[in-house]
Amino acid sequence: MDLQLDSFEGLAMPLFDQLYNFAHWLTQNREEAEDLVQETYAKALKGFSSFELGTNFRAWMYRILRNTFLTSRKGLKITMTVPLDLEDEEGFDLAVEHATPETVLLARSSHELVQSALDELPLHYREILLLSEVEEMSYREISEALVVPIGTVMSRLSRARQTLRSRLRPHLQQGAGTLAIAKGTNHGL
Amino acid sequence: MVCEELEAKLDSYVDGEVPEQEMRTFDAHMRSCPSCSADALSRVQMKSAIHGAGKRYTPSAEFRKRMQQKIAAKPRRSFGLGWTFAAAAAAIIVIGALTSAYLGTRSGKDQVFSEIADLHVATLASSSPVDVISTDRHTVKPWFQGKIPFAFNLPELQNSEFSLLGGRMTYLEQTPGAHLIYDVRKHHISVFVFQERSLQARLDENPISPKQLPFTLETWTQGGLRYFVIGDASAADIDNLARLFKAAV
Numbered sequence: 001m002d003l004q005l006d007s008f009e010g011l012a013m014p015l016f017d018q019l020y021n022f023a024h025w026l027t028q029n030r031e032e033a034e035d036l037v038q039e040t041y042a043k044a045l046k047g048f049s050s051f052e053l054g055t056n057f058r059a060w061m062y063r064i065l066r067n068t069f070l071t072s073r074k075g076l077k078i079t080m081t082v083p084l085d086l087e088d089e090e091g092f093d094l095a096v097e098h099a100t101p102e103t104v105l106l107a108r109s110s111h112e113l114v115q116s117a118l119d120e121l122p123l124h125y126r127e128i129l130l131l132s133e134v135e136e137m138s139y140r141e142i143s144e145a146l147v148v149p150i151g152t153v154m155s156r157l158s159r160a161r162q163t164l165r166s167r168l169r170p171h172l173q174q175g176a177g178t179l180a181i182a183k184g185t186n187h188g189l
Numbered sequence: 190m191v192c193e194e195l196e197a198k199l200d201s202y203v204d205g206e207v208p209e210q211e212m213r214t215f216d217a218h219m220r221s222c223p224s225c226s227a228d229a230l231s232r233v234q235m236k237s238a239i240h241g242a243g244k245r246y247t248p249s250a251e252f253r254k255r256m257q258q259k260i261a262a263k264p265r266r267s268f269g270l271g272w273t274f275a276a277a278a279a280a281i282i283v284i285g286a287l288t289s290a291y292l293g294t295r296s297g298k299d300q301v302f303s304e305i306a307d308l309h310v311a312t313l314a315s316s317s318p319v320d321v322i323s324t325d326r327h328t329v330k331p332w333f334q335g336k337i338p339f340a341f342n343l344p345e346l347q348n349s350e351f352s353l354l355g356g357r358m359t360y361l362e363q364t365p366g367a368h369l370i371y372d373v374r375k376h377h378i379s380v381f382v383f384q385e386r387s388l389q390a391r392l393d394e395n396p397i398s399p400k401q402l403p404f405t406l407e408t409w410t411q412g413g414l415r416y417f418v419i420g421d422a423s424a425a426d427i428d429n430l431a432r433l434f435k436a437a438v
Contacts, residue, residue, distance in 0.1 A: 009260050016256065017248060024246035034252050041260060046316050114242035132204065133236050134243035139206050158200050165235065 008048050011057050012041060018135060019065055025130055026069045028119065036072070040065040059137070059144035066127070066145065078123050117167050125160035132157055191218045195225055203232045301361070301388070306404055308359055309379040309419050312368060319355030319370055329356045329369065337365045341382050341414055344433035350374065351430055364388060371420075371430060378420030378430055385415040407431045 019040065024033035043064050044051075051060055069075045118126055131137045131145060142157075143150045195215055201207050202215050219226045248256075312318050321332040326343035334340070336358050346353060352372045359368035359381065366383035405427040406419045418431045 012260065013257065016253065020248040020252075021244060021246045025243070030246075030249075033246070034248070037248070037252075038256065038259075041256060045260060049316075110238060111242045114238050115245055118239070118242065129239055130243050133239035136240075139204070154201065157204075161200065161232070161235065164239075 008045055012044060012061065015058060015061055019061060021134070022062065022127075022130055023065060023069070025118070025126060026066075026123070027074060032072075032074065036065065036069055039068050043068065056141055056144055058135075059141045062131070062135075062145035063147060113168065114164075117164055120167065121160065121164060124156065125163055128153070128156050129160050129164065191215070192222060192225055196228070199225075199229060199232060203229055203236060302406060304361055305379075305381060305406065305417050305419055308361070308368065308381065309404065312357065312359075312370070312379065313377055318357070320357040322355040324353050326353060329353060332356065333358070333367050337367055339382075339384050339414060341367065342437040343369070344437035346433070349429070349433065350426075351378075351433070362388065373422050373426050373430070376420055376422035376426065378418060378422055378427065380430065380434065381417040381419070383415045385410050385413050388415050409435070411435060 016037075020033060020037050023036040023040070024030065027033045027036055040061065044061055047064075051057065070079055118129065121129070128142065128146070131142045137145065139150050139153045139157075142153045146153070148156070191214065195202065195218060198207055198211075198215075202212070205212075207215065219229060321329050323329050323332075326345070330341075330343050333356065343353070350373050354370045354372050354377070356367060356369045359366050361381070361383055364383055364387035366381055369380040369382075371378045371380065404419050404421055405424045406417065407427050408415065408417045409431070410416070416431070416434060418427050418434070420427060
């Protein structure tokens with residue numbers, strides 16, 4: 001293996017921006033995000049000798065960051081109030097809403113709306129959407145980062161999307177004039 | 190039928206997580222079914238909206254610089270594994286040393302050697318063996334300023350087989366000193382530097398030949414400082430590093 005790539009710096013620094021973004025989304029505070037990233041790198045460096053080469057380094061880093069956050073004061077507060085495996089609990093069932101293009105088609109100009117909707121999502125929905133859509137991780141990678149089975153990744157992701165969609169819908173209807181509703185386009189497919 | 194099948198797997202489909210064969214079936218269906226293709230389109234656009242909105246925060250330049258400095262020139266993986274192997278040796282040596290100390294059969298001089306050996310192996314077993322990680326003597330030497338009550342010179346290693354891995358502060362009999370770690374052919378060698386007068390009561394011979402130690406150890410006094418070079422490398426390597434230090438003073 002390339003010696004440069006084999007070094008901690010060579011592997012970890014390219015992930016700096018995305019880990020910071022993720023940390024800021026979790027903590028919702030710049031200072032706490034910096035502390036979280038710093039602690040993640042310190043822990044990763046310390047445990048680097050136990051990292052198995054050939055396995056997914058990115059998922060490993062996200063796992064460390066997330067575990068560090070969940071054991072922080074803010075993380076513990078969240079996990080104490082909201083069970084992480086909400087979707088596995090009996091009786092929790094989100095109504096399946098049949099999406100129609102008119103209600104959910106979003107234009108690129110709706111960043112702020114989506115950002116505030118993401119901010120208001122429960123942590124376990126927010127993080128899985130970020131890993132899937134922003135980091136473009138595969139289901140397998142997400143399952144390694146969150147330490148859950150792939151089946152849970154699929155069900156949690158599906159519920160996260162449904163929740164976000166249902167929360168965006170009233171805004172879309174109210175603010176239809178300000179949102180460019182994409183009709184008759186087929187880009188992305 | 191495909192519509193029903195697809196609806197259940199639409200998320201996996203837009204995430205590209207269905208098997209290739211199934212993917213082709215769904216692709217073909219999309220071209221002929223306006224309802225499914227509109228649904229898929231809305232999901233893809235939602236993904237794209239989150240993708241754009243989710244890239245929201247960027248680290249400050251100051252924070253990036255701080256982190257880069259922190260992790261720059263950190264040890265490579267193979268280096269880390271070295272410590273793991275050293276840990277096994279450390280456990281054996283530390284137990285051995287403790288047993289010997291308990292039995293109280295050693296002379297004061299041998300106890301100092303034993304302590305030096307303990308410091309060497311315990312440090313190598315640590316997950317962060319050095320506090321200043323650098324191969325540059327001009328980085329390592331200034332690091333000790335203000336931390337230890339004396340100054341010393343580090344040898345130039347160009348054209349030698351040795352490489353500096355870093356350094357840390359250490360204590361021997363409550364006396365602060367410098368601990369440097371060098372690498373030669375995958376062997377780690379420790380160099381300890383203390384003020385001779387602080388150790389006078391324990392070491393009155395010069396040079397001293399160590400007895401019954403599982404390491405090669407060389408020690409001498411120069412310019413009021415006591416040097417120890419210890420490691421599991423060959424006696425010739427230990428001697429060569431000692432010569433470099435003697436020449437550097």
